[in-house]
Amino acid sequence: MQKKYIHSDDFLYSENYNEYILENSPRQQKKWKAYFKEFPETEEAANKASKIILSLLSMDDHTSQKEISDDKLHKQFEETWDKYRGQKSKNVFLRTSKVIYQTVGVAAAVVFLMLSFSFIRNYISDRNHQPEYFEIYVPTAEQSRLTLPDGTRVWVNSETEIKYSNQFNTKERNIILSGEAYFEVAHNEDLPFYVVAHGARVKVTGTKFNVKGYTEDSKVETVLVEGRVELSRLGDKSGSSIELIPGDKAILNLKDSKVSISREDVMDDVAWKDGKLVFRNIPLQEVCKTLERHFDADILLAGDAGNLYNHPFTFTIENETLPMVLEYLCKAAPLMYSTKYIDEDGENGIEKIEYIVSAR
The missing domain is CATH 3.55.50.30 (Phage tail protein beta-alpha-beta fold)
Structure with a gap:
């Protein structure tokens, strides 16, 4: 191993370390034995990380990844975090690996998530005044499905990150997306649903649609299957937006802010959520x-x-x-x-x- 792990976060973020703790594979045993021999000063941070990983493994709620109960999962995460929050890092990334879900009998096709909670300084005293953010990341070659606190269902494609605050469904319904996701939004006229993706903003009241906006791309694609959405350029002070109707595929060019709309079989664009x-x-x-x-x-x-x-x-x-x-x-x-x-x-x-x- 060439990389040196210093904080507990580094170990939590490492898929190899998760495999070492959860599977205890001979290959990883050999690697990490050699690593700790070279860097013995990192063992304390590694031990903290292993306690968190094993605590997550023992969580009572092993809900299928196909329908994640976020409220319960977040509550259990906080309970686990409270035990070990003495570490200095402000951001902790926890990866519940494939092994966890295989252990509880979930199909091999089901994805593992990397969950992260962004904690601000003075977490305990400020938590009622400052928003906390939940992040869900689905890595390469994986897909996942979850249910948001308002009942909205989301299919998340590979290499995709979704972020929302603990004020979601109370003061706002805002999602920050990097990657691709398909949404079936729970209807709530009093609290519009917004998706911000790579320079584009999609406003929704209740509908089914797909947004694709990877950071390395120079465009954002929005496909409307059912309902109504309004597409606008993030930061456009004119307030102008484009309303899509079912069957529309809108492509926002981020270089010139121009939008092109085509009518086609939009089900091709959302087939990925069904494995195609x-x-x-x-x-x-x-x-x-x-x-x-x-x-x-x-x-x-x-x-x-x-x-x-x-x-x-x-x-x-x-x-x-x-x-x-x-x-x-x-x-x-x-x-x-x-x-x-x-x-x-x-x-x-x-x-x-x-x-x-x-x-x-």
Whole structure:
């Protein structure tokens, strides 16, 4: 291991450390034994982290990830945190790994979440005056589903973070989104529902819609399945907005703030929540980005493949593996791919495969 872990947060955030505590695998035992031999001063912080991880594992509510009871989960988190809040860090990131959910019999396809609570200075005395924020992060190649305190159901795609405050459903219903999520919003005319995503703001009263706004993208996509939403540019002082009707797909270009609206089969855009990926005339570069998130893979467009960045593809993925998908791409266009094995560990063998796509 090259990285040095200093605070409890560092251990909590480490998927390898979670695996070490929860699975006690021989591979991780060897790693961490060597690590603590080199950095014995970090053992105290590691022990604090292990207590929190094991406390989360023993929580009574093992609700399926397909329908998370947030109120109860948050309450249990705070009870666990109260035991160990003496550490100095202001932000703690807790990752409940796949192992926890496998332990309680949840299907292997169910995702693990990284839950974080942003605590401000003087947490106890200020908690009634300052908002606290709950963050839910779904990592690469995973998906999750949760129910917000107001009854709104949310499907969360991979590499997505959702953030909301403890004032949600009392003073406001505001969601900060980085990534992609599908919402079925509980109706409440007195308390509009807002989603802020990467420079765009979507206002809702009660509806079904999808928002896609990854930080590395230069656009935000909003797809309306049912109901009504208003789309506006965050920070636009003019107050102008665009109202969408069911079947609309709006793309906000963040570079020039222009919005384009198309009418198409919007169910293709939300098929991901049911385990499918539908591509309709999607450029190769965007296809590869989506495949990287879906399969937790590194795909490199090399050599003359740059000339094919905008080559459109149309296909659907449901149960296919990444090599099967790449084979299809190579048949549908003048492409070929190869694999490169990446030894991330330096000691215990191959950890990752890089897929290199090039022109032929």
